[in-house]
Amino acid sequence: MPWKAIGIFDSGVGGLTVLKEIVKALPQEDTIYFGDTARVPYGTKSPETVTRYSLEIASFLVKRDIKLLVVACNTASACSLDALQETLSIPVVGVIEPGARRAVSVTRSGRVGVIGTEGTIRSSAYAKAIKRMNPEVEVVTKACPLFVPLAEEGWTDNEVARLTAETYLGGVRDHGVDTLVLGCTHYPILKRVIGETVGDAVKLVDSAEETARTVAEILRGRDLLRPSAELGNHHYFVSDVPAGFIRVGNRFLGGSLGDVYQISLDTEKG
């Protein structure tokens, strides 16, 4: 019996940062990645629509016989994790819970900032997860809708990026947080300007590493790790033509993505 792959999805290319950490932690595992590039972004859309899209993608990946599903998109994790866990019989891992756990373990002052898309922030998913782990921790949140288009435009180190970061993060910084959760897979691309804005004393937390650790724990606990010395295979699917995904994805992964296939979820359903 061949070993099953780990399924990972995101609204687009950003989830590759999570894939990267999973491959680093579990190099022998096969992965199947889905980027919903024909409907990106999710962060500005309603929870109902994001959940409908997430269930469609999960159904596509489950048909390819995955053993675990990673929701690498913060917005989809915030809006749709419950629906996915109720619907699927395999384990489903989001990025919110791991990011929240890391923040709680990192903070000394007990004041944590969380930034993300409108959808993620409106859901209060991070604040709820952090409070569940430690009700004493104070959480300050701020939606930063322009960070995704800035990262995609490649304006990561110019005056527009700095002014935008100052406008969004000035209040968060003045609130005295010592930990800031980058609650969107695009935000690590703006890490430098975000770090300069909030100052050296503030630790930046991104969920990718902690999510990879959670995936490894679950697979180990269920005896589902692939016992091999060979490197795993990685397959990529997108819903729009692959060119843009390949270009940005290679920048994200720092190397060759390999083959990327375009599929239409509408056709899959039929």
Place this chain on the structure above:
Amino acid sequence: MPWKAIGIFDSGVGGLTVLKEIVKALPQEDTIYFGDTARVPYGTKSPETVTRYSLEIASFLVKRDIKLLVVACNTASACSLDALQETLSIPVVGVIEPGARRAVSVTRSGRVGVIGTEGTIRSSAYAKAIKRMNPEVEVVTKACPLFVPLAEEGWTDNEVARLTAETYLGGVRDHGVDTLVLGCTHYPILKRVIGETVGDAVKLVDSAEETARTVAEILRGRDLLRPSAELGNHHYFVSDVPAGFIRVGNRFLGGSLGDVYQISLDTEKG
């Protein structure tokens, strides 16, 4: 026999600026508007995907028995007008041709700038239309991907907006254009900062008025104008939950939108 309505679609809320001009020019006409808010934006997606979405929406509107279809989205006009005109038996009007015609009639220097989304600029649709009308006119184009998120964030008059406009438009201004086509329905919202950046000597052209004029001409030519003194009725459909559309739409139209219905194009197809 009841008079048929005019169908209008856009990737989201921006096309309401075109609807507004149509209602002003033809107040007795009924309209049906579709905003594809579950899949917005189109400007970053491939021509193939934009065309697939456009055909789905056209099919939805044609079932509601419209007499003419207005493609109020610049990206969809640039990528999908030919496919729509080939597929449909009613007249299809895009916003590119009217905007180009206006620019050609406005310019004195013979140097015209065109700004729009990546999809619109990559298609060269404006440049081709302008050259077809007057091969002597020189066309300078520039994609401005951050203008749409800036307009949606409501950052229309701050330092970030000014710096972004300067970064995108400095080169266009220095090229000596005397006319600038706002080739995206969101851009009129940034009219002030765009105007300040390129200077008073540059005339800003938006397609909405000219498109309304084209619609009136076609309907008059085919004897399809509704002969009534009553005001028309206006219906709105969107693909995501209506709340955001209603909020921004009321700002765009300066008044009450009326009822907005959510529909799923997937379900329609079944």
